[in-house]
Amino acid sequence: MSSIIFIPIIHDDQLFGWLTFDQLGEEFDCTKDQLQLLEQVGKRLGLFLSRKGEKVENSSELHLTEREAMILSLLAEGYDNKKIGSLLFLSEHTVRDYVSSLMTKLKAKNRTQVVASAFRLGLLK
Numbered sequence: 414m415s416s417i418i419f420i421p422i423i424h425d426d427q428l429f430g431w432l433t434f435d436q437l438g439e440e441f442d443c444t445k446d447q448l449q450l451l452e453q454v455g456k457r458l459g460l461f462l463s464r465k466g467e468k469v470e471n472s473s474e475l476h477l478t479e480r481e482a483m484i485l486s487l488l489a490e491g492y493d494n495k496k497i498g499s500l501l502f503l504s505e506h507t508v509r510d511y512v513s514s515l516m517t518k519l520k521a522k523n524r525t526q527v528v529a530s531a532f533r534l535g536l537l538k
Contacts, residue, residue: 416440420451424459431455475518475534482536484511489528489537 416439420432432455434441477485480501487497494508501508512524519530531537 418443418448418451420455422455422458422462424456424463427459427463429459429462432458475536477515477518477536481511481515481518484508485515485527485531485536488512488515488524489531 416436418434418441420434422429422431432451434451483501484497487500492500494505494512497503498505498508503511512527515527516522516524519527519534521527521530528537
């Protein structure tokens, strides 16, 4: 079994899975320190996965209208104004106005910063 290494992904005695390194019959040339490092990687991944289900707190008092939230979601999916307008039965110009409003509220210089700020603030998942 010196050609396969299993690294458990764990946190607080909960097993999330494992990493498998397979040399297909060839021996691994690993030091004890390298194996300990891989073990730490498994523990860090377990810590990350244990936090995955936690709710992100919205730390700002920012309020988005239902329409702004819909447009923000579609922006995050990569749609342009024309496509968003057709999906929501709005004119391209109306969508542009909503995007401008989002940029102002999120203090963003462009559409990409709107989406990035929204993720940071917990407005998008």
